[in-house]
Amino acid sequence: MRIVIIGNGMVGYKCCEKLVNRIPPAQRTITVFGEETRPAYDRVHLSEFFAGKSPEELTLAPAAWYEENQIRLLLGDPVIRIDRASKTITSHQGITVSYDFLILATGSAAFVPPVPGTEKKGVFIYRTIEDLEMMRDWAGKCRTGAVIGGGLLGLEAAKALVDLGITNTHVIEFATRLMPRQIDATGSLLLEARLKQLGLTIHTNKNTAAIEGDDNVSKMRFTDGTELSTDILVISAGIRPRDELARAAGLETGSRGGIVVNDNLETTDPHIFAIGECALHGNMIYGLVAPGYEMADVVADRISGRHRSFTGFDMSTRLKLIGTDVASFGDPFIEGDNIRTISVTDHQQGIYKRINISGDGKTLLGGVLVGDAADYNMLLQTCKNQIVLPPQADALLFGGRSAGEQTGMGVDSLPDAAQICSCEAVTKAAILKSITEDGCETVDAIKKCTKAGTGCGGCMPMVKDLLNHTLKAQGKYIRNLLCEHFPYTRQELFDLVKLHDIRSYDEVLSQLGSGHGCETCKPAISSILASLWGEMILRKGNDTAQDSNDRFLANIQKGGTYSVVPRIPGGEITPEKLIIIGQVAQKYQLYTKITGGQRIDLFGAHLSDLPAIWEELIAAGFESGHAYGKALRTVKSCVGSTWCRFGLHDSVSYAIRLEERYRGIRAPHKIKSGVSGCIRECAEAKSKDFGIIATEKGWNLYVCGNGGSKPQHALLLAADLDSETCIRYIDRFLMFYIKTADPLTRTATWLNKMEGGIDYLRNVVVNDSLGLAAAWEEEMQLLVASYECEWKAAVNDPEIRKRFSHFVNAPEEKDPTIAFAPLRDQKRAAEWK
Amino acid sequence: MIASAPITWYQACRTIDVPKNGGVCVKIREEQVALFHFTRTDTWYATQNECPHRNQMALSRGMIGSQGDIPKVACPFHKKTFSLETGECLSGDECSIKTYPVKIENGWVFIGMDE
Numbered sequence: 001m002r003i004v005i006i007g008n009g010m011v012g013y014k015c016c017e018k019l020v021n022r023i024p025p026a027q028r029t030i031t032v033f034g035e036e037t038r039p040a041y042d043r044v045h046l047s048e049f050f051a052g053k054s055p056e057e058l059t060l061a062p063a064a065w066y067e068e069n070q071i072r073l074l075l076g077d078p079v080i081r082i083d084r085a086s087k088t089i090t091s092h093q094g095i096t097v098s099y100d101f102l103i104l105a106t107g108s109a110a111f112v113p114p115v116p117g118t119e120k121k122g123v124f125i126y127r128t129i130e131d132l133e134m135m136r137d138w139a140g141k142c143r144t145g146a147v148i149g150g151g152l153l154g155l156e157a158a159k160a161l162v163d164l165g166i167t168n169t170h171v172i173e174f175a176t177r178l179m180p181r182q183i184d185a186t187g188s189l190l191l192e193a194r195l196k197q198l199g200l201t202i203h204t205n206k207n208t209a210a211i212e213g214d215d216n217v218s219k220m221r222f223t224d225g226t227e228l229s230t231d232i233l234v235i236s237a238g239i240r241p242r243d244e245l246a247r248a249a250g251l252e253t254g255s256r257g258g259i260v261v262n263d264n265l266e267t268t269d270p271h272i273f274a275i276g277e278c279a280l281h282g283n284m285i286y287g288l289v290a291p292g293y294e295m296a297d298v299v300a301d302r303i304s305g306r307h308r309s310f311t312g313f314d315m316s317t318r319l320k321l322i323g324t325d326v327a328s329f330g331d332p333f334i335e336g337d338n339i340r341t342i343s344v345t346d347h348q349q350g351i352y353k354r355i356n357i358s359g360d361g362k363t364l365l366g367g368v369l370v371g372d373a374a375d376y377n378m379l380l381q382t383c384k385n386q387i388v389l390p391p392q393a394d395a396l397l398f399g400g401r402s403a404g405e406q407t408g409m410g411v412d413s414l415p416d417a418a419q420i421c422s423c424e425a426v427t428k429a430a431i432l433k434s435i436t437e438d439g440c441e442t443v444d445a446i447k448k449c450t451k452a453g454t455g456c457g458g459c460m461p462m463v464k465d466l467l468n469h470t471l472k473a474q475g476k477y478i479r480n481l482l483c484e485h486f487p488y489t490r491q492e493l494f495d496l497v498k499l500h501d502i503r504s505y506d507e508v509l510s511q512l513g514s515g516h517g518c519e520t521c522k523p524a525i526s527s528i529l530a531s532l533w534g535e536m537i538l539r540k541g542n543d544t545a546q547d548s549n550d551r552f553l554a555n556i557q558k559g560g561t562y563s564v565v566p567r568i569p570g571g572e573i574t575p576e577k578l579i580i581i582g583q584v585a586q587k588y589q590l591y592t593k594i595t596g597g598q599r600i601d602l603f604g605a606h607l608s609d610l611p612a613i614w615e616e617l618i619a620a621g622f623e624s625g626h627a628y629g630k631a632l633r634t635v636k637s638c639v640g641s642t643w644c645r646f647g648l649h650d651s652v653s654y655a656i657r658l659e660e661r662y663r664g665i666r667a668p669h670k671i672k673s674g675v676s677g678c679i680r681e682c683a684e685a686k687s688k689d690f691g692i693i694a695t696e697k698g699w700n701l702y703v704c705g706n707g708g709s710k711p712q713h714a715l716l717l718a719a720d721l722d723s724e725t726c727i728r729y730i731d732r733f734l735m736f737y738i739k740t741a742d743p744l745t746r747t748a749t750w751l752n753k754m755e756g757g758i759d760y761l762r763n764v765v766v767n768d769s770l771g772l773a774a775a776w777e778e779e780m781q782l783l784v785a786s787y788e789c790e791w792k793a794a795v796n797d798p799e800i801r802k803r804f805s806h807f808v809n810a811p812e813e814k815d816p817t818i819a820f821a822p823l824r825d826q827k828r829a830a831e832w833k
Numbered sequence: 834m835i836a837s838a839p840i841t842w843y844q845a846c847r848t849i850d851v852p853k854n855g856g857v858c859v860k861i862r863e864e865q866v867a868l869f870h871f872t873r874t875d876t877w878y879a880t881q882n883e884c885p886h887r888n889q890m891a892l893s894r895g896m897i898g899s900q901g902d903i904p905k906v907a908c909p910f911h912k913k914t915f916s917l918e919t920g921e922c923l924s925g926d927e928c929s930i931k932t933y934p935v936k937i938e939n940g941w942v943f944i945g946m947d948e
């Protein structure tokens with residue numbers, strides 16, 4: 001089957017994606033012609049170009065994607081002729097391709113009103129990356145700007161001008177109000193007031209008569225005789241479907257433009273489809289991306305032999321201007337005897353909300369939101385899914401984002417079929433599945449898994465609510481029972497294990513749990529045991545209750561080898577020790593790399609080599625770095641006052657002291673620290689679980705910072721501390737964390753969930769409001785005193801050492817499946833299948 | 834009567850070579866077999882050592898446990914879990930693992946494999 005797609009815009013691309021998913025490469029050829037020189041990009045977020053997004057970041061899929069999926073992509077080569085009789089098309093460069101199915105996805109062009117002067121320099125349209133590049137280059141010298149058109153796109157263009165530094169920007173609207181297609185008169189007035197605050201000047205009821213200037217635009221003249229000087233002008237007066245090709249081929253087009261299609265999206269020639277902004281369906285051009293995507297889906301279905309039709313699409317929209325919330329959904333204007341309209345207007349705050357409900361008060365028919373559109377998604381879904389409204393429907397208008405919850409209209413009231421992401425047609429059921437079955441626990445994971453939110457992104461708040469709700473229901477955040485084997489929270493177990501003086505996982509399971517345990521409770525309880533008793537983690541049968549990394553005191557790597565991370569406190573290391581690391585790496589053929597934690601990682605060690613490697617390292621004075629454990633990792637340091645001309649105190653010495661104090665201590669999650677010698681913060685201490693920054697008078701102690709996927713800066717716990725007090729506070733802080741945090745919860749998340757936040761924490765740690773400080777300091781002292789290097793204990797214990805072999809019945813043999821590939825002057829793990 | 838495929842029993846290791854509530858990898862012919870011992874019920878299971886998720890020879894190093902009544906192992910790599918009775922993946926993936934019968938005689942573990 002030969003398929004040709006004309007136009008590689010958002011919808012044309014989506015159609016490729018849908019076809020690729022439905023028809024195997026062997027059964028089709030797909031040829032795509034694009035007039036623009038770039039592969040399809042995200043036009044919806046085009047304005048982000050001015051916020052620094054590169055064209056690459058806006059690209060929907062790189063050229064390589066088309067290649068991988070065996071799509072022939074011809075860019076910068078518009079199709080100039082369709083020959084329906086021979087079923088071929090011809091491109092500008094003279095390429096002729098035959099088709100069985102032709103898909104027109106030519107989109108639209110900006111409508112430029114027939115006003116004299118539009119050809120002048122400094123007059124732009126707002127549709128492609130090139131348009132924006134030209135605007136950006138021009139805008140540098142401009143002081144005043146103007147936009148023709150007060151619709152969705154015009155306002156976005158106006159905001160872009162302001163962002164380009166042209167604070168004196170005017171919007172010229174021909175109609176009596178802004179966004180006449182989406183919002184009502186009152187809403188427009190409120191919106192106008194808001195936009196004025198953003199620095200825009202709005203002129204309604206204004207009709208441009210001419211654009212004047214010598215070469216460059218300098219002035220606009222209006223039909224009412226008034227004038228406006230401007231250095232740049234953007235025309236955004238509507239869109240014009242690109243139907244010229246279709247028209248020349250004799251296909252029916254609408255009187256005001258658009259390629260006429262039926263419910264099958266066929267043009268008057270059944271071998272030719274039209275989708276996206278060039279298609280005229282039911283006398284309507286859909287100027288939004290979601291209906292275009294739906295059309296792409298329908299056509300891909302039809303071509304692959306499924307019967308689907310397109311029966312219209314909801315035109316609800318939300319304007320994505322920063323600082324102005326505007327949305328309309330369902331039928332925003334509906335009025336009549338059997339319709340109740342409820343509205344609130346708050347001029348002072350610039351908020352207007354209107355909802356239209358059926359006479360019986362049961363269903364939501366549509367509405368307008370200006371100034372506060374936080375409830376948009378919820379209202380849209382309520383409207384689309386015809387969910388029965390609560391008796392006090394007007395409550396829907398109050399209270400911002402939580403209004404849904406207050407009226408019992410939260411996300412759980414939505415039916416499974418509710419479309420949460422309309423751009424990608426993702427239902428509530430699909431999102432729930434991604435959480436409950438595919439294990440997505442972050443919005444990003446859901447995005448990846450379901451594609452929800454990858455279009456306009458408007459559904460993200462709802463996706464987040466769904467995620468939180470579902471996780472809560474699964475007990476991940478609220479009912480923090482450990483797992484099916486233990487009906488307790490981690491904190492309760494911590495206290496029970498201590499109270500009953502239990503020393504091994506097996507006994508904990510016998511006394512407090514049921515079943516055989518699992519990969520959730522085993523590491524959690526092992527960590528509790530380690531935090532409580534400070535005993536070597538592989539003793540008392542606790543080895544197999546450890547996470548697999550702890551069990552072998554090393555991190556498992558791709559292919560089944562392990563990494564070796566010796567502790568290098570504070571990042572300070574002697575040349576002699578560096579040489580030893582090099583020698584060990586050479587001897588055991590390990591890949592070496594400096595880690596992000598200021599130490600050296602040796603990768604690719606065979607399980608059976610680990611004890612020998614460590615023996616050599618230990619002999620040279622190294623010890624375990626606990627890179628495998630939920631334990632202290634590194635205390636990063638900057639060079640500090642010993643060398644640095646700005647250094648206030650000796651940050652390296654203090655970092656080493658801290659690292660050696662807390663090394664080996666097990667916690668609910670890993671702990672990281674840093675010490676900087678002055679406010680320049682070269683050790684990035686504020687991104688750590690506890691970070692210390694030197695001040696003129698001592699040390700500032702910051703806590704609960706985090707890097708990782710959700711970075712968060714640490715907060716100041718106490719200022720200007722002397723070294724001893726600082727350590728006492730850290731002792732208390734760590735013990736409090738170790739005792740009360742849920743499994744696998746970093747300090748940042750722990751604090752985020754703590755009622756009272758940092759103030760409460762400060763009260764507990766600094767003011768000893770719980771009266772536990774002395775006990776904690778004592779407990780910490782016990783842990784510090786009981787430290788021994790696990791690797792040293794392991795290599796000296798023949799029973800433990802024996803476990804480090806791959807085959808129990810052939811201990812001297814290595815895993816024969818392990819393979820490496822060369823990498824620069826070293827090696828890497830072979831790619832997994 | 835259903836004729837069952839002839840099984841050969843291979844001597845794997847001594848029972849005391851296997852850690853309590855954990856697993857080891859046994860080399861049988863040229864194959865890698867994961868052998869697990871649940872000490873509290875004194876039950877033994879054997880499966881392929883390769884995790885089908887990313888073809889890693891790792892299951893014997895995984896944590897064992899139960900889900901309801903099903904004994905299971907969690908792969909150390911991405912924590913996919915598999916039933917030790919049926920080999921079925923319990924984390925919702927399509928893949929599954931082979932299981933083998935185990936018997937204990939005189940302190941030795943034997944694993945049964947098809948001819």
Ligand code: SRM
Binds near residue numbers: 565706
């Ligand atoms: C080796 C190293 C990368 C490197 O080559 O530089 C690394 C490697 C891994 N990191 Fe990391 N992280 C390394 C520094 C970091 C840093 C930077 C730092 O510590 O200053 C961060 C951000 C800081 C932070 O943690 O707040 C970091 C944030 C993470 C996270 C996200 C934690 C979070 O709270 O969001 C994970 C995932 C997790 O722990 O669940 C992770 C997990 C991992 C794992 C354990 C992934 C895994 O399960 O295999 C990697 C282990 C590799 C191994 O076998 O050694 N790694 N990782 C770095 C080791 C530092 C060290 O000397 O110990």
Ligand SMILES: Cc1cc2nc3c(=O)[nH]c(=O)nc-3n(C[C@H](O)[C@H](O)[C@H](O)COP(=O)(O)OP(=O)(O)OC[C@H]3O[C@@H](n4cnc5c(N)ncnc54)[C@H](O)[C@@H]3O)c2cc1C
Binds near residue numbers: 043079275277286
């Ligand atoms: C600034 C801006 C903001 C927007 N914001 C939103 C929003 O918030 N929400 C929303 O839903 N929608 C928004 N839109 C609209 C959305 O971008 C469009 O609905 C969508 O891009 C339509 O996709 P399409 O593929 O039909 O057309 P296009 O994306 O325009 O793609 C058509 C492509 O076909 C090419 N082409 C035309 N003729 C030929 C030919 N003869 N041969 C080869 N190629 C040809 C064109 O060059 C173009 O690349 C916005 C649009 C703009 C410009």
Ligand code: SF4
């Ligand atoms: S950032 Fe990701 S890939 Fe890199 S080391 Fe950390 S966990 Fe591994």
Ligand code: FES
Binds near residue numbers: 886887909
């Ligand atoms: S390799 Fe086993 S879970 Fe991924």
